[in-house]
Amino acid sequence: MFVQQLEPVAGSLALSALVAALPLATVLVLLGAVRVRAQRAGLAGLAVAALVAWGAYDMPVGQTLSSGAQGALFGLFPIMWIVVNALWVHRMTVRTAHFDVLRRSFGRLSADPRVQALVIAFCFGALLEALAGFGAPVAICSVMLVALGFDPVKAAVLALVANTAPVAFGAMGTPVVTLARVTDLPLDTVAGTVGRQTPLLALVVPLLLVALVDGARGVRETWRPALACGLAFALAQFVAASYVSAQLADVGAALAGAAALVAFPAARRPASEPVRAAVLVGTPAADPGPADPRPEVLRAYAPYALIVGVFSVAQIGPVKDLLARADRTFDWPFLDVVNAAGERVGGNDFTLPLAATGGTLVLLTGLGTARVLRLPARAALREWLATVHELRSALATVTSVLALAYVMNLSGQAATIGHGVAAAGAGLAFLSPVLGWFGVAVTGSDTSANALFGGLQVTAARESGIAPELLAAGNSSGGVLGKMISPQNLTIACAAVGLQGREGDLLRKVLPWSLGLLLAMCLIVLAQSTVVLGWMLG
Numbered sequence: 001m002f003v004q005q006l007e008p009v010a011g012s013l014a015l016s017a018l019v020a021a022l023p024l025a026t027v028l029v030l031l032g033a034v035r036v037r038a039q040r041a042g043l044a045g046l047a048v049a050a051l052v053a054w055g056a057y058d059m060p061v062g063q064t065l066s067s068g069a070q071g072a073l074f075g076l077f078p079i080m081w082i083v084v085n086a087l088w089v090h091r092m093t094v095r096t097a098h099f100d101v102l103r104r105s106f107g108r109l110s111a112d113p114r115v116q117a118l119v120i121a122f123c124f125g126a127l128l129e130a131l132a133g134f135g136a137p138v139a140i141c142s143v144m145l146v147a148l149g150f151d152p153v154k155a156a157v158l159a160l161v162a163n164t165a166p167v168a169f170g171a172m173g174t175p176v177v178t179l180a181r182v183t184d185l186p187l188d189t190v191a192g193t194v195g196r197q198t199p200l201l202a203l204v205v206p207l208l209l210v211a212l213v214d215g216a217r218g219v220r221e222t223w224r225p226a227l228a229c230g231l232a233f234a235l236a237q238f239v240a241a242s243y244v245s246a247q248l249a250d251v252g253a254a255l256a257g258a259a260a261l262v263a264f265p266a267a268r269r270p271a272s273e274p275v276r277a278a279v280l281v282g283t284p285a286a287d288p289g290p291a292d293p294r295p296e297v298l299r300a301y302a303p304y305a306l307i308v309g310v311f312s313v314a315q316i317g318p319v320k321d322l323l324a325r326a327d328r329t330f331d332w333p334f335l336d337v338v339n340a341a342g343e344r345v346g347g348n349d350f351t352l353p354l355a356a357t358g359g360t361l362v363l364l365t366g367l368g369t370a371r372v373l374r375l376p377a378r379a380a381l382r383e384w385l386a387t388v389h390e391l392r393s394a395l396a397t398v399t400s401v402l403a404l405a406y407v408m409n410l411s412g413q414a415a416t417i418g419h420g421v422a423a424a425g426a427g428l429a430f431l432s433p434v435l436g437w438f439g440v441a442v443t444g445s446d447t448s449a450n451a452l453f454g455g456l457q458v459t460a461a462r463e464s465g466i467a468p469e470l471l472a473a474g475n476s477s478g479g480v481l482g483k484m485i486s487p488q489n490l491t492i493a494c495a496a497v498g499l500q501g502r503e504g505d506l507l508r509k510v511l512p513w514s515l516g517l518l519l520a521m522c523l524i525v526l527a528q529s530t531v532v533l534g535w536m537l538g
Contacts, residue, residue, distance in 0.1 A: 001336045004345075004412030006419050008057050017420030019056050020413035023049035023404055024442055027487055031504040032511065038491050038503035039393055042400030049404045053411035064407060066334040070350055071406025075399040075488070077352070079135065079444075080391070081359030083492055086136045088387045089303050089366045090143050095383055096373045101292045101300035103147045108291075113148065113279045114210045114222045115261060118229050120144050121162035122206055123258040124304075126233070129163060129170040130250030131311035135444075135492035136358065137163050142496045149280035152497035157509050158209055160484040160493055164517065165202040165233065166250040167446050167480035168194050171358065172315050173247035175476055179450040183458045183472050187246060193473035195241025195249065196536045198480065199234035200524055201517065202253070206230040208513065214279055221275075225264040232260035247315065303369040310365050314356070326355035337410050346451070347410045394495035397503075398488045405443045409452060414442070418453045422460035429529035432457060432471040433478020433521045437514075440482035444489050449479040466529055470537065474525040481518045484510045 009016040027045035030036040036044070046068060053059040053067075093099040110116055121141050128137040138159045145155035168175050169191075176194055180187040206226040210218040219226075236256035240249040292300075313319055329351040337345045354360065370380040388395075408414045421435045422428065435457065439449025453475050461471040483489055490503040490510075499506070527533035 001338060002059055002063050003342070004337065004339045004410075004415060005057055006340050006412065006416050008412075008416075013416070013420050013423060016056070016416045019052060020408070020416040022052055023408055023413070024438070027401070027404070028441075028485075028507070031487065031490070032507045035504040037393075037501045038487055038494070039396040039400060041503075042397050042404065042487055046400050046404040046407065049407040049411075049413065052413060053407050057411045057413065059411045062334050063337065064411065066332065067337075067347065067406045067410040068403040070332050070335070070347065071403035072399040073350070074406070075402030076395065078357035078359050079402065079488065080395055080398050081357065082362060083135045083139050083359075083394070083495075084384075084387055084391060085359050085362040085366055086139050087143075087391065087496065088384045089307075089362065089369050090140060091383045091387055092366065092369055092373055092375055092380060093300065093303060095379065096375055098296065098300040098373055099147055101296050102144070104292060105297055105300060106144075106148060109262070112222065113150065113276060114213045114218045115225060116148055117145065117150075117158050117162075117209050117213050118206055118226060118261060119258060120148075121158045122209060122229065122233070123254050123261065125159060125162050126166035126250050126254035126257065127308065129166040130172065130254060131308060131358075135489060136362070137166075138489055138493050139496040142493055146497050152499055153502075153505065153509070154212070156493040156497050156499065156506055158212055159496075160489065160506070160510050161212065161513055162205060162209055163483060163489075164480050165198050165205050165237070166253065167483055168198050168476045169237070169241065169246055169249040169253075170446070172311075173245075173249065175446040175450050175479075176241075176246050178447045179454045179472055179476055182451055182454040183468070185458065185469055185472060189469050190472055191246035191249070192242040193469045193537060194476050195238050195246075196528070197473055197477040197521065197524055199238045201477075201480070201521070202234040202237060202257075203227075203230045204517070204520070206233075206257075214275060217275070225261055228260045228264050229257045233257035299372055302372045303365065306365045306368045306372070307362065310361050310368075311358070314361055320356070323356040324353075326353075328352045328354065335410070339415065340412070345410065347406065391495050393500045394491045397491040401444070401487045401491075405448070408442060414439070414452055415456070418456045422456055428460055428464050429466055429471065429474070430522045430526040432474035432525055433481070433518060436475035436477070436479030437482035437518050439475075440479040441486050444483065444486035446476055446479040446483065449482070450476050467537065470525065470528055474521075477525070478518060478521050481514050481521060485514045 007013050007016050009019050023045045026048045027041050030041035050064050053064045125137040125141040142155045142159035146152050176191045180190045206229045210222045210226050233253045237249050237253035240252045332350045335348055339345055421431050435453050436449050439452050440446050454472055457471040457475045458468040461468040490506050494500055494503050
């Protein structure tokens with residue numbers, strides 16, 4: 001049995017936290033400063049995490065290797081299982097030329113690329129986040145933007161930055177459901193508090209997106225539809241999270257945001273040629289040309305309608321229970337870990353979600369897509385194999401990063417960092433989102449960050465006299481801002497738009513926005529812990 005230690009380095013929590021942060025610092029420095037390829041940075045970070053686990057935390061070598069193997073398997077299934085099948089669906093639409101039909105259809109919805117970015121990256125991305133989560137929104141939306149003429153780097157940045165406001169309620173509310181479970185707080189309370197934080201992000205993100213597309217001119221010319229989209233999204237997310245259902249918060253918000261854009265007259269006006277020339281690669285014609293036949297347009301939208309339909313049906317109680325029966329849970333070999341309090345940690349068991357996982361549902365969608373697009377089975381299989389080959393570098397990166405995360409979690413490194421932040425005392429409310437941000441940066445998942453640090457946030461809050469639901473929510477709300485810098489999400493974005501090996505370039509572009517929005521969330525949570533914004537929690 002291995003017992004986790006919180007202060008293994010000279011009995012000092014501060015020194016131990018600094019040592020525990022070395023693996024993540026290694027990855028970020030290699031990616032952002034040294035410009036090492038993501039898979040090599042991930043392997044280097046994994047090696048550092050293993051050395052810290054063995055040398056500083058006295059974790060046996062066998063258990064260190066076993067925890068890394070579990071993380072690698074989780075990276076393959078379900079994480080990359082989702083991404084592979086999502087990109088497979090996209091490849092089939094490209095093979096049959098229906099993606100061009102979809103691009104022209106979006107072009108007719110609005111000929112302004114700044115509004116197109118809002119429709120696809122923010123609204124449609126939020127819907128995908130609500131239904132699938134993980135890397136699917138970034139992968140699919142970035143590819144759609146490239147098809148509309150956006151530069152691949154800009155498309156990836158837009159997809160990553162947009163994938164913030166909906167994350168806390170993604171995958172049908174999984175992050176907040178997990179947070180409620182690990183903190184023993186009522187789901188309605190947790191979801192309602194998060195629903196008073198992330199909607200504030202939703203007000204800002206659409207404006208930020210049009211600024212990323214076209215700078216100050218973009219904000220000056222399209223701030224009205226962007227603000228209308230953000231307001232509609234924020235209001236719907238707040239109402240659903242507080243009074244309807246956490247599971248439906250993002251679905252309602254995405255549809256409300258899209259409806260606001262469609263209804264706003266300025267959103268339908270075409271952009272000027274100078275704008276299109278500055279924003280789009282190759283300056284596609286503003287006129288999308290003759291309308292495609294209606295049956296072909298319906299086929300172009302069919303894969304995404306199937307995604308919505310399949311994931312919606314999968315959330316129906318009896319169907320969800322039926323799919324869950326296929327899950328397999330077993331003791332992970334060569335792993336026996338308890339935390340500092342002597343409690344057995346969850347990582348000793350491993351659940352293999354065979355049917356209920358998003359990747360399997362997207363696979364079913366892909367089978368339906370092949371039939372709708374009239375793609376022969378042999379051609380569909382070739383496209384699937386080509387997708388796996390295309391993502392081979394991403395597969396290596398994600399498995400190494402998840403292996404790193406599991407080694408950090410099971411050795412106690414993540415807990416040490418968490419306790420170090422929780423020891424902030426009076427500054428705890430301000431630093432609460434930082435802990436969630438760190439957790440998502442390491443794991444790529446708000447759900448995982450909530451599972452890691454949710455209970456710790458509540459304990460620290462009660463010791464400090466702060467409302468426990470506030471810091472629990474702060475963990476999740478801060479976490480959503482770490483997703484854009486997570487190595488696995490950077491890798492997914494690069495793989496989707498053909499930028500393998502340029503994860504460092506993306507990191508440098510999104511890191512300032514991640515830190516800036518994190519600072520804003522820290523100030524929001526701090527203000528909500530005082531009379532300044534405390535009324536919001538009433």
